[in-house]
Amino acid sequence: MKAVSTAENLAREQSENPAREQRLRDLRELLQQLERVVVAFSGGVDSALLAWLAKDTLGSKAMAVTAVSPSLASVERQHCQELARQWGLRWLEVFTQEQKDERYLRNDTQRCAYCREFLMEAVKPIAQAEQAEILLGITLDDLGDHRPGIEASRQRGALFPFVEAGIAKAEVRSISRELGLPTWSKPASPCLASRVPYGTPVSVEVLSKVERAEAVLSQLGFCERRVRHYGDIARIEIPADQLSALLAVREQIIQAFKAVGYRYATVDLEGLRSGNLNPQPPTQPPERPSDPSEMPHE
Numbered sequence: 001m002k003a004v005s006t007a008e009n010l011a012r013e014q015s016e017n018p019a020r021e022q023r024l025r026d027l028r029e030l031l032q033q034l035e036r037v038v039v040a041f042s043g044g045v046d047s048a049l050l051a052w053l054a055k056d057t058l059g060s061k062a063m064a065v066t067a068v069s070p071s072l073a074s075v076e077r078q079h080c081q082e083l084a085r086q087w088g089l090r091w092l093e094v095f096t097q098e099q100k101d102e103r104y105l106r107n108d109t110q111r112c113a114y115c116r117e118f119l120m121e122a123v124k125p126i127a128q129a130e131q132a133e134i135l136l137g138i139t140l141d142d143l144g145d146h147r148p149g150i151e152a153s154r155q156r157g158a159l160f161p162f163v164e165a166g167i168a169k170a171e172v173r174s175i176s177r178e179l180g181l182p183t184w185s186k187p188a189s190p191c192l193a194s195r196v197p198y199g200t201p202v203s204v205e206v207l208s209k210v211e212r213a214e215a216v217l218s219q220l221g222f223c224e225r226r227v228r229h230y231g232d233i234a235r236i237e238i239p240a241d242q243l244s245a246l247l248a249v250r251e252q253i254i255q256a257f258k259a260v261g262y263r264y265a266t267v268d269l270e271g272l273r274s275g276n277l278n279p280q281p282p283t284q285p286p287e288r289p290s291d292p293s294e295m296p297h298e
Contacts, residue, residue: 020171027165031057034159036132038063038123041091042072043080046137046169048183049176050161054135055089063090065126067119070099070204071191073211075218083183094122099204107202111193112149120156134158140168187224188274196229197277209261216256220249224272232263240271 031037031054039051041064054062066072066080077093084091096118098104104114120134127134136153138160143150154160162172176184192207195214200206206229213227213234222242228235234257238246246253246267257265 017174020174023165023167023171024175027053027161027167028057030161030164031062034133034135036061036130037135038065038127038130038132039135040119040123040137040158041066041080041084041089042137043076043083043183044137044189045176045183045186046139046162046172048083048137048186049172049179049181050135050137051083051089052087052179052181055087060090061132063092063126063130063132065123066091066093067096067122068093069096069118070207071115071193071202073189073192073214075215076189092126094126096122099202105202107193107196107198107200109146109198110148111198111202112147113152115191115193116149116152117156120153120158124156136160137172138163139172140166142169190274194277195227200229200231212260213257213262216253216260220252222246226272226274228268228277232261233266234260234262234264235266235268237268237270237272240269243267243269243271 035058037054037058039047039054039062041047041051043066051062051064055064064084066077068077080091080093083089096115098115098118101114101118104111104118123134134157136158138147138150138153139162143163150160167175173184192210193202195210196202196206210227210229214225217225217227217236217238222238222245224239224242226237228237236246236253250265254265
């Protein structure tokens with residue numbers, strides 16, 4: 001599906017959803033007010049729409065930058081390259097150094113914040129040279145999840161145009177589809193470090209194992225997938241309605257995962273749940289009765 005130009009998409013943006021149409025107009029107006037922008041571009045549906053709209057609205061005053069590190073799967077890096085070429089983006093790669101930070105490597109619940117520190121550190125000199133603002137494709141939905149990287153980015157000057165325009169992830173996909181962007185149906189693909197449970201150290205070796213295991217699943221036709229890393233155990237997550245298809249090729253998966261370095265390949269019967277390794281809010285203990293006579297008897 002080919003993306004349409006500014007002139008062509010004006011009519012397409014007159015959708016059946018007037019509220020969404022207004023939010024998209026607000027987003028374009030915000031980009032125009034910023035005048036010059038640098039978009040952190042991972043190739044996912046959110047940053048792809050933002051990069052495309054920035055270029056479509058501002059032309060050469062918009063730039064896209066992709067952060068490259070061991071936590072970015074090589075297929076995602078190639079996807080960024082291809083989109084930049086197709087869309088004529090002003091595009092650069094920067095190499096981030098979070099793998100040299102002990103805070104990041106120990107993988108506590110603030111890992112994403114440390115990663116965003118390195119992202120901003122790498123992108124900021126480019127933005128300064130461009131006299132531009134740094135934009136991230138954060139949506140309204142992201143504000144309700146465990147995302148310490150959002151605050152770390154905000155503190156370092158990043159702006160979130162989708163949030164300012166009131167745009168949620170479902171609308172990002174709808175708008176992308178209306179504009180003819182091939183990313184509208186792209187499955188979410190967070191960084192490889194998100195497959196490692198908090199408290200388990202992150203290393204290049206671990207990220208490589210996860211990447212190779214997920215590539216096996218992709219080659220077998222499972223585009224929406226996660227391989228969660230538990231030492232020599234790989235826990236596979238795919239949509240629940242695809243579990244029977246997975247079991248049909250289990251022997252291939254077992255052999256391939258052993259070749260990658262896992263001793264066991266297991267399947268999560270609950271299916272794919274994005275962000276399920278994030279910390280859960282603590283359960284509230286039952287309220288203590290103020291009257292001792294109300295205490296239960298054992």
